[in-house]
Amino acid sequence: MDVQKENSMLKQKQMLAGHFMDLATAKESGKKVVYTFVPGNLSELIYTFDMLPVYPEINSLQSGMRKKSGDYIRDAEDMGYSEDVCSYVKCDIGMMLQGNIGPTGQKLPDPDLLLLSYTGCFVFMKWFENLKQLYPNSEVAMLHIPYQEAGVIEPSAVQYIKDQLEKEVIPKMEKVSGKKFDVKKLQKKLELSGQAEDLLIDVFDSARHRPSPIDAYFGGVYYIGPIFTAFRGSEDCVEYYQELKKEVDYRVKHKLGPVTPEGVMKEEKARLVVEGPPNWTHFRNFWKIFYDLGSVFVGSTYTRVGGVYDDGFRHSPIDPLGNLAKYCLGCYTNRNIPQRIDLLESFITKYHADGLLVNSIKSCNSFSAGQLVMMRELEQKLGIPVGFIETDLVDPRYYSYSNIKNRLDSFFQMLEQRQSVKVSDEILSDDVLA
């Protein structure tokens, strides 16, 4: 069954088709190609040099959704990659080994520059070491983002990143693109990014309403598409979020629930916050478990993986390199555990969630480490039911429907129980007041 398409979705599809066409014809058009990662990506800077970004982890998740990741992972394991290596990496390597055909069926161009900015995930470094072996002629630029160990962005960390941008990244980009750095061009893009980010936060905050007009997890991964991938800093991106906000405002006004693959959710029975990425190989099947039971996600940390805007950060033309540094430092997986707990707590309270679910990913240490501590602390602090399941990003061998369903059945029934206690406690306190 096809997902019910809204205008924003159609626009995003169009944008993606255009982007992949640009990539497919990059060599003919003379455009240079930069492979880089989503968390803390420097899209605005890449476009300032008229280069095109490719995100290997996005290719992997797309391969997962198109049921190709199993074969790609097998090929990578045949090459010697262990079962325990991140499945995004293996899927990406496998895809390249099989001709690097992208999600639209067109071949992706080889990279001219491998821009390694790694925020919170040190696998990225090994990943690009391997890509460098596959593409020995590409240039490499490294941007090291210090982890927020103390839970604050230190001025010295900002300066450290600015120095790297000035001395390492920008000179490499000038060399590869053959163009001089134009700060005004970058500032214009950063301004547009800020506008799109304002709109995105409005969309996420619409989950305050009952029923929530959005599913901030399964729908959310579509909503973050343009801003975390190839389009931030463009007019198209702003227009996409204007369209999306219009649709969400309409649903709020008419008290409509989120759009699912089987239409608008009829009744909202449980509101959840989720920690951890979704499973991509069985995305629809996974989503269905929730919407069939009227469960909606009102908050998700995964949709902050590319950047966190909830505490006020926006891209801005003021001090452009410092602004890019703060963006990279603020990414979700670059935050320490107490900061992640705070963010989850704010979602749970702000969006009136009934429970917290953790989807722990076998392949992803940067997300999974610390999740049990986070879960327990929130359970004790907020007294909410918590649930824990395990899946993987794109390795289909680690998605066990019956195990997941069995655990989720228990979790949903825990929520029901808690709601019945809440009701009787409320009745009791009413009696006392009377």
Add this chain to the structure above:
Amino acid sequence: MKLYLGIDLGSTTSKAVIIDEHEHIIGRGITNTRSDYRVAADIARMEAEFNSRFTMLHRKLKSETNGEIDWTEFFSHLQDRFHFLQFRERFYKLVDAIKSTLSSVENIDHRTRMQPIIDNMPDRILSVIRDRFFSGEVSNTSDFFRDLFSSAYMNEIEGKDKGVYDQLVAIYDRAINPIENENIKFDFGQLLTEALVMMPDNFKLNHQLVKSHLEVVAKESLEPTDYVGTGYGRQLLPFEEKHIKSEILCHAMGAHAYFPNTRTVLDIGGQDTKAIQVDKHGFVTSFQMNDRCAAGCGRYLGYIADEMSISVSELGPLAMNAEYEANICSTCTVFAGAELREYLNLGEKKENILAGLHLAIVQRAFALLARSGGVFNEFTFTGGVARNTAVVKYVKQLVIQNYGEMNINCHVDSIFMGALGGALFSARRK
């Protein structure tokens, strides 16, 4: 009388519990039938109904004799005989099936050599097993039909004719499954009347009194007012969605009903281990389950028992006689089997090996408890594996070692906690 039924379809055994309107258990039933969950549910329910009728009969007699007679021993003997008669019915069917399988053996020489062994086997086995029932030995174990028959059968064929030993085992293997999984319809009144005849002489004075209530009790409707199914097979029950409940919630509810101060429940079942945290209402706040691997669960013990050619119920008592725990490093069932054989080859005592295996299971369960947030006072241990004395010993040891002194509960009904929780959910439904 309003009755509520809970059925727990586990991966190894299926349990049923019937409670009355005061939430008192009046009947428990259990079966190891696994071929078909519906059959398993029916058998467990029938057993719970028989058990309920015994409870009702007991209550009536106690009330009629104004509590002047202690009927406990009487009913213990009566139920042993009743269960023997149930066993005997299935036993005859199995003997017929074995004989029929024997007749299809094509090698005439083998068939001829096996014939006298099979012909002489039934009376001797039945006599041995009858003694075990009548002495009360069977009711103190968790042995099912298969366990009882197979140990007696193996003893019977052992050392008879080595040349056909394997074939004798194969004949049994082929015959047992359909018989074990057959839902035999028993008549409570008829079996009870027959059981009364078998009672020891010193209880015969009470027969008339029992018979005077038998007809009423045998015919009393035990149709539940409401019911809930839980466990792994719950989705296969012909129940509406509202009659299905997660086993996590049911185990927690059952444990909390017995021990209301429980805050942490450890349940080790056939194929999974659950570490459950509960609140003052008996409601689950969080839980962790083993994922992707069932090493350390009940099936692991079954595998080890098979490897050692003993019954599951013998494992715990043997391990309790260990001098120390052999170090079992592996938590993989198959590898543990390899380690077991290695130790046996090295001449290690099986008691010590078994103690090491039991400790390994409990250590694995404790890793799960740690993931779920630890152990809080009170701690209740449930599930079929809680019947194993050695596992209970190590659970208590590790709770105290890791979390300090606290109340540790392990009820004789631990295997029925899920079914009890189901029955309680149905009774408390508004």
